[in-house]
Amino acid sequence: MYRVLYPVLLALAPILALAACGRADRPAAPQQTRPNLSVPSNRETAQCLADLRQLHVSFQLLPDRETGPGCGLAGTVKLVDIGVPVANLTAVRCGAARALIGWTRNAVAPAAYQMLGSELARIDSMGSYACRNVVGSARNASRRSGHAVANAVDIGGFVLKDGRRISILNDWSSPDPQVRQFLQTIRASACKRFGTVLSPDYNAAHRNHLHLEDDRANFCR
Secondary structure, eight states: OHHHHHHHHHHHHHHHHHHHHHHHHSOOOOOOOOOSSOOOOHHHHHHHHHHHHHTTOEEEEOOOEEEETTEEESSEEEEEESSSOEETOOEEEHHHHHHHHHHIIIIIHHHHHHHHSSOEEEEEEOOSOOOOBOOSOSTTTTSBOGGGGTOEEEEEEEEETTSOEEEHHHHTTOSOHHHHHHHHHHHHHHHHHOSEEEOTTTOGGGTTOEEEEOSOOOEEO
């Protein structure tokens, strides 16, 4: 039997060597980074869109599309009018949009009037969608941010109808106790509506904004 197999093995040796070489020389596939939240189901999106209609807001449904490894839009909308202008806001996943609307209407606007004595004129966001990894955390540096799937919104400040602008960067430690209380109050309210809320108390990367993410993580800092 060995006399029969030996010539066969000799004939196959170059082929096997090339196959092994090919496996050794082939570069490893890049590790895929994953988003913070799985793609919402059609049912979840449909219910969320129905909720937006009941809230009487104006919005546009955006087409689903992949934009890169671990990045893309699914069940996202563009908010056109929620009663208070939100600057610099592009695509945002429907669930995060719903939470943002509730926070704006039921927390930020009332707190501005009651605590600062002026109606809310505008919220200044620093964007929602961005195909990138988490920043400011070495442990999670290889993990996709919630922004990669438009599931997070960064809020930089608030403009009041009396002309004042309250910014996270300049007023988080404001000498005015009413301003500090206003910012602490709206952060606490955001923590009840969003899964992850990050502020200047979390790390230096969030010194100038509130990160609001609809991920059910129950993390507020």
